[in-house]
Amino acid sequence: MTGVAPAETHYQVLGLEPRATGEQIEKSYLFHLGLYGEEALATYSLLDADELREARARVQEAFETLRDPVRRYEYDVANGFVSAGALVVPFPTPAAPNPARPPAASVARPAALGVPPEAARVRHAPQVLPDPVDGAALRRFREERGVSLRDISLVTKVGVRYLEYIEADRHALLPAPVYLRGFLQEYARVVGLEPRRTAESYLAGVPRDS
């Protein structure tokens, strides 16, 4: 019956704060892989083979969730790591429900490292973003939230230059959509926008041939 407190969050499993950066998540993951390795000195006499496997699976699950901005955002919202009170609708809601479209994105207070707490506490009037969203709208939203590009870059490891290209709609300088999508999702999560919806909306406005 030895083991782990049952209801641990992904953050607790990795020994992290909910504001952990992508780099911290990665490093903690590698540390815990070592901690629960097959022959790990520190755990082999505390845990049996099943418990070790279970511990590894738990670490893996936490990592897979937290390293993906979309899944992490959903997890954070579901577990109260972003305040539900701050949720607003940033994109125009279609007049009639359109089954071809994903549900309207929601937005939360930034939960990222580097965001000044005062800025995070400011009450924001619901703000409607255009859809497709362009760089200028993203930038206004971000500035309103008091998050700097440097903040985003620190947390996500996406270079400030690429974040500037996104906000300036310099599509020709941006990487291929498969990478850009990831950048946009990270950007969105940090400023408190729903990552999947935001990335899709932005990509819809990027000309195909650029």
Add this chain to the structure above:
Amino acid sequence: MPGPVPLPASRPRRQIWSVGGGKGGIGKSVLTASLGWQLARMGKRVILVDADLGGANLHTCLGLRNPDLTLGDFIRRRAERIEEVLSDTGMSGLRLVSGASDFLGAANIKHPQKVRVLNRIRSLDVDVVLMDLGAGTSFNIVDFFLASDLGVLTVVPEPTSIENGYRFIKSALYRRLRAAASSIEARRVLDSALDQKNAQGIRSPLDLLAVIEREAPEEVEVLRNEIGSFHPRFVVNQVRDEADVAIGHQLVAACARHLGVKATYAGYVHYDDAVWKAVRQRRLFMTSAPASRAAEEVRQLARGLLLGESLALRW
């Protein structure tokens, strides 16, 4: 002559540190001797106590012959005052209570004798009393550990040593909980927990708290606080690479998550030929090889322990 000046209130009070480890041959005595030497070097008044009754050799680590009077003589009242069994080490500020040189095994020391030793040690007018505990996890050894202000737990990066390290933590902690528990039910649970194959499946302090919660719920708070105030400090000795260094962090994480014990990582010392050469010559490597990596790491360790600092993972 002016009268005695009251000491400023900020003067740190005397501290008892102990160095345990559960397993023999992991460099506890050399580590204790070199830590004591370094603390004296830093201007502290230090007394080393060789509490390894039955296997005492701290004096040899310091290059001393076995002194005439030892802790064994004090325990058997051949010496009435503990000061009588103190000897100089040749290092200013560093004195030694040598261990028993005869067959007084640790198991033979009775409780009142232990109390007398601890009380007299507490009364010594010094800055740090540093006790070298013997191998093993018997009550006599963990009692000295529990009576200390700071308990260092030495391990080397080997399975047997780490197993014994965990065993040491459990023995010490359960001993402490046993003393804190007031009801018969709680004591019964604690006694059974010491048996590795106990029927209730208690394998860790976390399990133990769960059983106490069921059997003697009124005691949970007290015992939880006892566990919360138990802070062993790991020193990983004889490391050879970065992976060995990382073991200290893993031990801290494993203690927190799987034992519910808040340990810290005080530091590590590399395996170093300079150390065994010094041991062979019955010298302390702090003096024979002060530029060695091990000597520098002991200096860092002493500084960190004095300041209450520990190594933390930087993520």
